[in-house]
Amino acid sequence: MPTSLAERITASGPPATRGVESGAIDARDLVKTYPGDVRALDGLTFSVEPGVVFALLGPNGAGKSTTVKILTTLSRADSGVARVAGYDVVRQAEQVRRSIGVVGQKNAVDPVATGRENMTLQGRAYGMGGKSLGSRVDALLDRFGLTAAANRMVGTYSGGMQRKLDVAMGLVHQPRVLFLDEPTTGLDQEARSELWAEIRRLTMDEGLTILMTTHYLEEADQLARRLAIVDHGRIVAEGTPDELKSELRGDAIQVELRDADPDARSAVVVGRIEGLRDPHVEGKFLRARADRGASAVPAVIAALDGEGIGVASVTVARPSLDDVYLRHTGRTYASDDTREASR
Amino acid sequence: MTALASQTVSMTQRHVWAFLRQPWFVAIAVTQPVIWLLLFGALFKNVTEIPGFGASGASYLDYLAPGIVIMTALFSSGWSGMGTIEDIDRGIMDRFLVAPLPRTSLIAGRDVADALSLLIQTLIILGLSVLMGAHFPGGIAGFAALTAGALLLGTSFASLSNALALVLRQRESLIGANTFLVLPLTFLSSAFMPLGLVPDWIATVARFNPVNWAVEAGRAALGTNVDWAFVEARLGGLLLLTLVCMWLATRAFRSYQRSV
Numbered sequence: 183m184p185t186s187l188a189e190r191i192t193a194s195g196p197p198a199t200r201g202v203e204s205g206a207i208d209a210r211d212l213v214k215t216y217p218g219d220v221r222a223l224d225g226l227t228f229s230v231e232p233g234v235v236f237a238l239l240g241p242n243g244a245g246k247s248t249t250v251k252i253l254t255t256l257s258r259a260d261s262g263v264a265r266v267a268g269y270d271v272v273r274q275a276e277q278v279r280r281s282i283g284v285v286g287q288k289n290a291v292d293p294v295a296t297g298r299e300n301m302t303l304q305g306r307a308y309g310m311g312g313k314s315l316g317s318r319v320d321a322l323l324d325r326f327g328l329t330a331a332a333n334r335m336v337g338t339y340s341g342g343m344q345r346k347l348d349v350a351m352g353l354v355h356q357p358r359v360l361f362l363d364e365p366t367t368g369l370d371q372e373a374r375s376e377l378w379a380e381i382r383r384l385t386m387d388e389g390l391t392i393l394m395t396t397h398y399l400e401e402a403d404q405l406a407r408r409l410a411i412v413d414h415g416r417i418v419a420e421g422t423p424d425e426l427k428s429e430l431r432g433d434a435i436q437v438e439l440r441d442a443d444p445d446a447r448s449a450v451v452v453g454r455i456e457g458l459r460d461p462h463v464e465g466k467f468l469r470a471r472a473d474r475g476a477s478a479v480p481a482v483i484a485a486l487d488g489e490g491i492g493v494a495s496v497t498v499a500r501p502s503l504d505d506v507y508l509r510h511t512g513r514t515y516a517s518d519d520t521r522e523a524s525r
Numbered sequence: 526m527t528a529l530a531s532q533t534v535s536m537t538q539r540h541v542w543a544f545l546r547q548p549w550f551v552a553i554a555v556t557q558p559v560i561w562l563l564l565f566g567a568l569f570k571n572v573t574e575i576p577g578f579g580a581s582g583a584s585y586l587d588y589l590a591p592g593i594v595i596m597t598a599l600f601s602s603g604w605s606g607m608g609t610i611e612d613i614d615r616g617i618m619d620r621f622l623v624a625p626l627p628r629t630s631l632i633a634g635r636d637v638a639d640a641l642s643l644l645i646q647t648l649i650i651l652g653l654s655v656l657m658g659a660h661f662p663g664g665i666a667g668f669a670a671l672t673a674g675a676l677l678l679g680t681s682f683a684s685l686s687n688a689l690a691l692v693l694r695q696r697e698s699l700i701g702a703n704t705f706l707v708l709p710l711t712f713l714s715s716a717f718m719p720l721g722l723v724p725d726w727i728a729t730v731a732r733f734n735p736v737n738w739a740v741e742a743g744r745a746a747l748g749t750n751v752d753w754a755f756v757e758a759r760l761g762g763l764l765l766l767t768l769v770c771m772w773l774a775t776r777a778f779r780s781y782q783r784s785v
Contacts, residue, residue, distance in 0.1 A: 309528070
C-alpha cells in the first residue's frame, strides 16, 4: 500500500495550502524509449497550475502524445515521476483515472450506437448510473448542440459532430483535469472555432484544468494560458504566449530572396549589421530579428545588394509563435510540420 | 466483484445492440449453422453404414447435431477478437483503458455477448434437428450439458481470440491464426466421424483436443444410459480451459499497454 495522499501532504507542506500550490499536473524527468531505441521522451519536465489551458506544442513525433499517454495512465514512463490531480500516475493510477477526462486523437466513438448510448456507456464506465447519469448526459448533449442527433447512430454524424461527442464523453464524469490530444486536427475552420469557444467556456465555467497538445501554432496562441514547446522529447521553451514572444525582443524581418541561398551567405551578410540578431536562412527565405524592424530594412537591403544577392520582397512583423519556435529549435515550424506530414 | 459484474453487463449490452443492428451479421449467424447441418448431414449420410459406426438404428443426424453445435461455437467465437481490433483502431480501447473499470470486464463483456448469440444458434440447430427427425434420448439434461460444453468452448476461444487481438493488433494476423486453428481442431475430433473409424494418430490427438471434449460430452449426455462422470470430467476440463484463456486475455492488456 503506497503512502496515502493525506500523509504525503502532511509530510511535504502545510495541508491547507499544499493542495492549492501543487499543480494539477506535475511531470518530472519523464523518459520513454520505444522498441528500436526510439527515444520518445528525453527528460521531459513541466507543470500545469489548476484551472488553466496548457498547450504542448510541437510537430508530430515530438513526444506530445507519449506524454499524454503516460499522464493518463495508458502507458508508463521508463523513468521519471508524474502526478495528476495530486495522484501518482503509476502508484495511484485508479485515482488518476477517476479524476481525468481523456479525449484522444481519434474520434473514439462507437458508430453502431447512438450518441446518447455512447455517452451513457462512458458514464457507466466511471460507475455512474440512474437519473444523475441521464441528466448529465442530456445536459452535455445540449451543451454541445447534439440533442437533435442524440438518438441517431453515430456513424451518420459529421466529423465535427463526432468530435464534439468525443469531447462531451470525456466530460461526462466531471473530471478535474481534461486531456485533449490534438482536438481540432482534421476539422474545418468553422468546427475548429466552435470547439475553441467550447474549450474556453470549460475552463471559465467549471474551473477545469486542460492539457492540450497541438501542432497548430494558432491554436496554442488562441487558447493556451501557458504553453510549452516540445522538441525531441524535451521542453525547449515554456511560458505564456506573450512571454515567449516578448523574449524574442523586437520585430521579425523576413526577406524573400530571388534565389535560394544554400550556403546561407545572406545570413552572414546581414549578421554584420548592428542591431540585427538571429539571422537564419531556409530555402529562399532569410529571417532575422531587430529591435526596430522598419528602420533596419534599408540597411538589410543595402547589405544584400552590395553582395549581389537579389531581394524579391521584405516583410516586417511583430514576433509570432513561429519565431519563438525557430528560436528554440533552430527550425521553422512550417518546415517541421510539412516534413512530418509527408512521412 | 460488483464493479466487474456491472461493467460486464454494460459492455455486454453494447455488443448485443451492435450485433442486432447489423442485420447481415444476424442473418449469417442464423443461417450458417443451418447450412452446415444440412450440408454435412447430406454429405456424410451413409457413414452410418460403415461397420463399427456404433449403435444401429441411430441416424447420422443424431450423431452430427452435437458436432455442428460445437463446430459453430468454435467458428463464431474465433472472430470475437475482430471487434477488439476495431476498438483499438478506433481509439475506443484506449478510452476504456484510461477509465477506472476492471480490464476483465472488457473481455467478459464480449464473451457474454458471444455466448448469448451462441445460445440462440444452439437452440436453432437442435430445434431444426428435432424437426428433421433426430432423436435425443438424453432430453433436457442432455441439451443442458451440450449447451454448457458449447458455451465453455466458445468462451475460451473468444477469450483467446481477444488475447491474440490485443497482442497482434492486425486483422490479417488474427484471420490467419483463426483459420490455422479452427479447421484442424474441428476435424481432429469426433464431430463428423467416430474416433474408432479414424487413423490412430487422429484418435490420439483428439483425446487432448478441447473441441473433442465438448463434442463427446454433449453427445454422451444426449444419448441413452448417460455416463455422467465422463460428461463432468470433460466439462470440468473445458471450464479450466475457459478460466486460463480469460486470464491470458486479461494479461494481454499489459502487453498491449506496453506497446502503445
